[in-house]
Amino acid sequence: MIGKFATAIVGAALLAGCAADRDVVTEAPPQPTVTSAPVVGKPAPTPAATDPAPSLRVTGQLTQGGFIRGTASRGVRSVTLDGEPLRVADDGSFFAAFDRDADLDHTLVAIFANKRIERRIAITARDWDIERVNVARRPGGMTDAFWRIREPEWKRIVAARAEDTGATGWKQEFLWPATGRISGMFGSQRIYQGEPGSYHSGIDIAGGEGTTYVAPADGVVVLATPEPFSLEGYLLIIDHGNGLNSAFLHNSAILVREGETVKRGQPIGRIGASGRATGPHLHWSIKWRDARLDPILFTGPM
Ligand SMILES: [Zn+2]
Known part of the structure; x- marks a missing residue:
């Protein structure tokens, strides 16, 4: 078991440098300018001048039965894991976890006013007793x-x-x-x-x-x-x-x-x-x- 645990720790430590984990950053497509349509719903918030460049930091135990803890920079609108919304605290931190029998490939997406950061989260399979x-x-x-x-x-x-x-x-x-x-x-x-x-x-x-x-x-x-x-x-x-x-x-x-x-x-x-x-x-x-x-x-x- 010690060996398995060590593997999980190493997996987490490697997260920051993992090639598969590179940010995929896409600019939002330009929106057509509409001047005559009535305004419906809330206007989209514009990024505050003080918001930093959008970023997403994630650490954790990337294995079945494990979890991620992350932080999105100020101005984040939503964070989803495999399409499921995560709760983002006021300081931008969030949490998600992987069931004992979870699939191994996951996608984390953070949406900002004019950026979308997508990150592939690969977790390891466990060798259960x-x-x-x-x-x-x-x-x-x-x-x-x-x-x-x-x-x-x-x-x-x-x-x-x-x-x-x-x-x-x-x-x-x-x-x-x-x-x-x-x-x-x-x-x-x-x-x-x-x-x-x-x-x-x-x-x-x-x-x-x-x-x-x-x-x-x-x-x-x-x-x-x-x-x-x-x-x-x-x-x-x-x-x-x-x-x-x-x-x-x-x-x-x-x-x-x-x-x-x-x-x-x-x-x-x-x-x-x-x-x-x-x-x-x-x-x-x-x-x-x-x-x-x-x-x-x-x-x-x-
Ligand atoms: Zn028991």
């Missing part, structure tokens, strides 16, 4: 009885992850919430006689029951379950803003309340084995919009 086992997958599917319990839990998770709190932790370097042996890697998967099981959606950090862990980045608590959920146990979800959030599963105790603002490094919960867990550990997962991400790419090596 896939274990093929010669046993049948357990009869899948949820029973009606289980779904009656599960559906309201699932709806609360979906609603919490959709909350938009305006937190700005997405701009920060992330801390490890706890240190300890990593007992489960993000993305690992079992294949049962050719039939894939669901992959591991987070990273597991083994730790003693009751060990305190901290917020990896600033955020707002969007879910802190007062009673254990059937799978996640006591579940804590922190919104880091801009569509990025962290979930912490199997807590023995949650130390913060819904709506509370937390700071990077602040104690937020205690490790446990509540819900479906074989022993005390912290399962930490990160999502951006619908993409599942690898926490180790946010923190660097422990």
